[in-house]
Amino acid sequence: MPASQFDYSAAFTRNTGWVTQSEQGLLRSKRVAIAGLGGVGGSHLLTLTRLGIGAFTLADFDSFEIANFNRQTGAAVSTLGRKKTDVLVERVLDINPELDLKIFPEGIGRENVDDFLTGADLYLDGLDFFAVQARRLTFDACARSGIPSVTAAPLGMGVALLNFMPGKMTFEDYFQLDGHSEEEQLLRFLLGLSPAMLQGRYLVEPSAVKLAEHRGPSTPMACELCAGVAGTEALKILLGRGEVVTAPSGLHFDAYRNRLVRTWRPGGNRHPVQRLGLLLARRRFGSEAAHHSSPEKAKPAYERTVLEILNLARWAPSGDNAQPWRFEIHNDYHVVIHGHDTREHCVYDLRGHASQLALGALLETISIAASRYGLRTEARSRKGEPETHPKIDIEFINDPAITPDPLLPYISQRTTQRRPLSSRALTTGERIALETAIGSGFHVRWLEDFPQRLRMARLLFRNGHLRLTLPEAYATHKSIIDWEHDLSEDRIPATAVGLDPMARRLMRWALASPARVDFLNHYAAGTLIPCLELDFIPGLACAAHFIIFANRHPESLDDFLNAGRAVQRFWLTATRLNLQFQPEMTPLIFSSYVRNKIAFTGNARSERLAQALANRLDEIAAPENIANAVFMGRVGAGTAPKARSVRLPLERLMLPS
Numbered sequence: 067m068p069a070s071q072f073d074y075s076a077a078f079t080r081n082t083g084w085v086t087q088s089e090q091g092l093l094r095s096k097r098v099a100i101a102g103l104g105g106v107g108g109s110h111l112l113t114l115t116r117l118g119i120g121a122f123t124l125a126d127f128d129s130f131e132i133a134n135f136n137r138q139t140g141a142a143v144s145t146l147g148r149k150k151t152d153v154l155v156e157r158v159l160d161i162n163p164e165l166d167l168k169i170f171p172e173g174i175g176r177e178n179v180d181d182f183l184t185g186a187d188l189y190l191d192g193l194d195f196f197a198v199q200a201r202r203l204t205f206d207a208c209a210r211s212g213i214p215s216v217t218a219a220p221l222g223m224g225v226a227l228l229n230f231m232p233g234k235m236t237f238e239d240y241f242q243l244d245g246h247s248e249e250e251q252l253l254r255f256l257l258g259l260s261p262a263m264l265q266g267r268y269l270v271e272p273s274a275v276k277l278a279e280h281r282g283p284s285t286p287m288a289c290e291l292c293a294g295v296a297g298t299e300a301l302k303i304l305l306g307r308g309e310v311v312t313a314p315s316g317l318h319f320d321a322y323r324n325r326l327v328r329t330w331r332p333g334g335n336r337h338p339v340q341r342l343g344l345l346l347a348r349r350r351f352g353s354e355a356a357h358h359s360s361p362e363k364a365k366p367a368y369e370r371t372v373l374e375i376l377n378l379a380r381w382a383p384s385g386d387n388a389q390p391w392r393f394e395i396h397n398d399y400h401v402v403i404h405g406h407d408t409r410e411h412c413v414y415d416l417r418g419h420a421s422q423l424a425l426g427a428l429l430e431t432i433s434i435a436a437s438r439y440g441l442r443t444e445a446r447s448r449k450g451e452p453e454t455h456p457k458i459d460i461e462f463i464n465d466p467a468i469t470p471d472p473l474l475p476y477i478s479q480r481t482t483q484r485r486p487l488s489s490r491a492l493t494t495g496e497r498i499a500l501e502t503a504i505g506s507g508f509h510v511r512w513l514e515d516f517p518q519r520l521r522m523a524r525l526l527f528r529n530g531h532l533r534l535t536l537p538e539a540y541a542t543h544k545s546i547i548d549w550e551h552d553l554s555e556d557r558i559p560a561t562a563v564g565l566d567p568m569a570r571r572l573m574r575w576a577l578a579s580p581a582r583v584d585f586l587n588h589y590a591a592g593t594l595i596p597c598l599e600l601d602f603i604p605g606l607a608c609a610a611h612f613i614i615f616a617n618r619h620p621e622s623l624d625d626f627l628n629a630g631r632a633v634q635r636f637w638l639t640a641t642r643l644n645l646q647f648q649p650e651m652t653p654l655i656f657s658s659y660v661r662n663k664i665a666f667t668g669n670a671r672s673e674r675l676a677q678a679l680a681n682r683l684d685e686i687a688a689p690e691n692i693a694n695a696v697f698m699g700r701v702g703a704g705t706a707p708k709a710r711s712v713r714l715p716l717e718r719l720m721l722p723s
């Protein structure tokens with residue numbers, strides 16, 4: 067067809083529906099500037115041409131070479147050695163011969179950047195990842211001229227999007243590149259683009275990333291995803307409709323990991339989480355960036371220290387791996403822990419005590435982690451905060467008397483082992499070390515010999531039956547088990563629960579609906595196998611059960627925080643002694659419901675079971691008063707579990723300061 071027969075309306079009529087005819091006219095009147103016509107810029111250009119944009123300003127100084135073939139739309143045998151601007155101009159004029167094109171075949175420099183942007187309604191970044199100076203120049207010029215600018219970066223098999231809109235946070239504000247070495251600027255650009263770093267996990271050949279040599283791996287899928295995303299942003303911005311996510315917020319979609327994350331980094335790369343990420347990235351990619359001469363280097367290490375302390379402390383244990391805390395860094399010496407208990411939806415978080423114990427364990431872990439840096443901590447719970455959402459201020463104080471805590475190496479090794487353990491008795495040394503670990507204010511009652519363990523195993527068996535038949539516990543069980551992963555960030559992996567594969571499959575089937583649980587319990591003695599595997603056998607197969615008692619009746623938030631601190635020292639000491647450990651908290655919780663006459667179920671049978679359980683626990687604890695018990699569990703020699711709960715990444719635990 068000769069170009070004269072081209073008809074704009076007919077060519078782009080199939081856009082109608084997603085855009086109106088008058089909007090199509092508006093798109094035809096717009097000019098989009100694109101710098102860089104490689105993998106990303108070339109695809110942007112083709113996509114926007116087919117969207118019906120009427121005018122482009124294009125810049126690229128480069129020619130096609132064979133290493134471009136994996137991703138660049140213009141790269142082919144027939145175009146080898148040809149200038150990218152020439153090849154792509156031919157391509158787009160073949161689609162829309164009426165295009166109004168301005169070409170900058172020498173690329174972008176300080177001398178022509180203003181010309182390049184003249185008349186542009188929008189700038190799309192298609193520059194090579196490593197063209198950091200040209201990129202800064204163009205985004206800076208866009209900010210000065212009030213031109214919206216979009217960067218959709220191909221990362222792994224995904225796309226990370228940042229939009230910089232007139233009057234909002236600028237590229238430079240966000241990335242904080244000024245005054246840094248080129249390599250550090252590249253790291254900052256990378257981390258700023260993808261705070262979620264979704265692609266990091268599947269980089270199978272890390273040596274392919276060579277920042278210093280300006281080389282990195284790429285995929286064609288990512289470039290096409292970028293064009294799709296950038297084209298859509300262009301449509302929204304140029305037509306003034308739809309939500310445009312604007313920096314410091316961004317989007318990262320990773321097709322390989324099936325994940326979409328909306329990121330938010332107030333302060334951009336100044337955000338504490340970004341600083342931590344940069345620190346880790348420098349370590350990971352090594353090279354000169356680790357020794358760059360930047361203002362960061364001159365800074366006291368302290369600020370980074372707080373992040374490293376929190377990064378270690380997030381390994382503190384919590385019931386169901388709920389991690390009922392978020393961190394706010396006030397300044398280098400002051401962190402606020404925001405707690406939130408789960409009593410609303412979890413029958414096991416009676417009055418929030420389990421969450422408070424976990425918070426106490428967190429405080430102790432922070433103290434131990436801080437000892438690595440010669441810092442003492444002072445923690446104070448704020449008065450007047452709602453009981454369900456306690457806030458705790460932590461001050462870090464330089465103290466020459468503080469040396470690294472011997473429990474420091476065990477913070478991330480400590481774990482929960484729910485499978486049978488060796489019944490080798492604890493040695494006197496082990497027992498004394500554990501008893502000493504809990505400190506003053508608490509004492510331990512051991513249940514060690516066979517008859518005692520048998521009594522406990524029976525109690526746990528009944529307790530298991532109550533748990534599995536209690537209607538109010540169904541939602542908790544359903545939501546806390548992660549069926550997919552052996553290492554779960556925010557739940558307990560099914561493989562760490564302690565069931566054999568058959569029973570696990572049955573449980574998964576049953577937990578799909580309360581009716582299935584009922585069916586199994588009524589007609590198939592459904593609780594028998596789980597109670598044997600999860601409660602009775604492990605109840606016998608261990609060195610000892612223990613109950614930790616407070617020396618005076620625990621009531622307040624601080625009482626439970628202190629108990630949590632003691633428990634964490636006890637647990638970490640068990641890890642140091644190479645002993646495995648499992649909390650057994652639910653009998654205590656049910657007995658507390660009964661003792662305090664708190665209705666926890668609408669099911670009369672469950673109530674009766676709980677009453678019987680409470681009576682037995684009273685007998686086992688006698689002459690101690692079970693009302694003073696704060697924690698129960700079992701220990702013994704054994705191997706560490708293969709499946710375990712891991713933790714949410716620090717960035718997801720941070721609140722903006």
Ligand SMILES: Cc1cc2nc3c(=O)[nH]c(=O)nc-3n(C[C@H](O)[C@H](O)[C@H](O)COP(=O)(O)O)c2cc1C
Nearest residue numbers: 383384385386387420423481482649650651652711
């Ligand atoms: C206060 C508290 C109560 C817990 N109760 C139980 C329990 O009754 N049974 C159990 O198997 N694990 C219990 N756990 C262990 C948690 O599920 C476990 O710590 C969490 O999933 C993190 O896993 P990790 O300890 O392997 O790091 C409890 C933990 C805490 C801090």
